[in-house]
Amino acid sequence: MKIIEVETIRPQIQSNLVFVRLRTDEGLTGLGEAFFGPKAVEAYIHESAAPILFSMDSANPEHVMMALRPYVGYQGSGAETRGNAAVDLALWDILGKSTGRPLAELFGGPVRDSIRCYNTCGGTQYMTTLTEMSSKNWGLPADATKPNDLEDLDAFLHRPGQLAKDLVAEGFTGMKIWPFDQAAEACNGNDISSDELKAGIKVLSDIREAVGDKIDIMVEMHGLWRRPAATRILKGIAEFQPLWVEDPLRPDAIDALVRLRQSVDMPIAIGETSVGRRGFQPLLAAGIVDYATVDIQWTGGIGEARKIAALADAFAVPLAPHDCTGPVSLAASTHLVMSEMNGFIQEVSRAYLRTWYPQLVTGVPQVVNGILSAPEGPGHGVELREDIDSVGVERQLTKR
Numbered sequence: 001m002k003i004i005e006v007e008t009i010r011p012q013i014q015s016n017l018v019f020v021r022l023r024t025d026e027g028l029t030g031l032g033e034a035f036f037g038p039k040a041v042e043a044y045i046h047e048s049a050a051p052i053l054f055s056m057d058s059a060n061p062e063h064v065m066m067a068l069r070p071y072v073g074y075q076g077s078g079a080e081t082r083g084n085a086a087v088d089l090a091l092w093d094i095l096g097k098s099t100g101r102p103l104a105e106l107f108g109g110p111v112r113d114s115i116r117c118y119n120t121c122g123g124t125q126y127m128t129t130l131t132e133m134s135s136k137n138w139g140l141p142a143d144a145t146k147p148n149d150l151e152d153l154d155a156f157l158h159r160p161g162q163l164a165k166d167l168v169a170e171g172f173t174g175m176k177i178w179p180f181d182q183a184a185e186a187c188n189g190n191d192i193s194s195d196e197l198k199a200g201i202k203v204l205s206d207i208r209e210a211v212g213d214k215i216d217i218m219v220e221m222h223g224l225w226r227r228p229a230a231t232r233i234l235k236g237i238a239e240f241q242p243l244w245v246e247d248p249l250r251p252d253a254i255d256a257l258v259r260l261r262q263s264v265d266m267p268i269a270i271g272e273t274s275v276g277r278r279g280f281q282p283l284l285a286a287g288i289v290d291y292a293t294v295d296i297q298w299t300g301g302i303g304e305a306r307k308i309a310a311l312a313d314a315f316a317v318p319l320a321p322h323d324c325t326g327p328v329s330l331a332a333s334t335h336l337v338m339s340e341m342n343g344f345i346q347e348v349s350r351a352y353l354r355t356w357y358p359q360l361v362t363g364v365p366q367v368v369n370g371i372l373s374a375p376e377g378p379g380h381g382v383e384l385r386e387d388i389d390s391v392g393v394e395r396q397l398t399k400r
Helices: 038-055 060-068 079-099 150-157 160-170 181-187 194-211 227-240 254-263 274-284 300-315 328-338 356-360
Strands: 001-010 017-026 029-036 114-120 174-177 216-220 244-246 267-268 346-348 372-373 393-399
Touching: 001 038, 017 038, 017 079, 029 038, 029 079, 029 328, 038 060, 038 079, 038 393, 060 079, 060 300, 079 227, 079 300, 079 328, 114 328, 114 356, 150 160, 160 174, 160 194, 174 194, 181 194, 181 346, 194 216, 194 227, 227 393, 254 267, 274 300, 300 328, 328 356
Parallel strands: 114 174, 114 346, 174 216, 216 244, 244 267
Antiparallel strands: 001 017, 001 393, 017 029, 114 372
16 A cells, blocks of 8 residues: 555644645545644655655555654654654554554554543634744633633633633533743743732632632643742642643753752643653653653654653553644544553643534544543544635645
């Protein structure tokens, strides 16, 4: 089975996303995706990846990924890594369809049929315009006087208690918030004032006052801080017992993370921006990972994520895959976490699940009462909508 077509599709409603669709000489198609820098990824796919794909007599994911291994760009999640991961997702999808089996079965078989998930509190327009992680890209509603039920970022900033009540009513038992990011942006993560610290703490306080311990709080810090300020924040929020604090420092600041761990006894989740098993191994070896938040797409693909899951298990670390990017990554992550013994929880964004995901694709995994069900069908289960062009897309096609 050979790859004969490589197509990229960039939807206008999510300018950070590019889908990659591969077609074989047997008529099968596989769907992958990449998030952030979509034009750069698209250029890499057609310029570099497509010729290699066309030169191969096999669509075996491991075989192809060996051939696509770059000489430059492999130490960071640049266009090469994200592009290769998109190809890998599509190849695994093809493998599943060619055998008539879902990915979880190809991974050795699911060990569970469903899993707990938590809501990451971004809104409907979160990360839709700029290719950067900053408050300028939060997509907050223009008119804050007319709150939308799915504008969860605006809600945790201004109505955290009510948001927590709404999530608990839906069955969610976990929510992730990032109330300190703007303070980090104001000083490059070097310091946090007493007022800024109190404002962020109040968000957690309001959640606990509203729902008590009915929901776990995950505090995202996006790797924006330096150690002294991060230490102050963690000590300030400790009384509210967050399930974890996520990326309090950059994941490559291993010595600083070790010292942070020594200063504050709080579970740390880390890894969504760590690349490959070689990116995770020093973190795990240093004992600073309580939850491994691997992102299948950013880390290099399904094959690499499976190796990371096994490595994390060797260190007795639970797997909590990241997803606040796209529907294909969510589906693949769900298959992964369903099939790994150390699978603990899956991140979802209810705002995405109820708006632009279903506008672009079918087969998105379903969440009911805070529980994520296994995807159905062969491969990862997600397909582009037949009417996707109606929402506005840009396509590029390269043939063998």
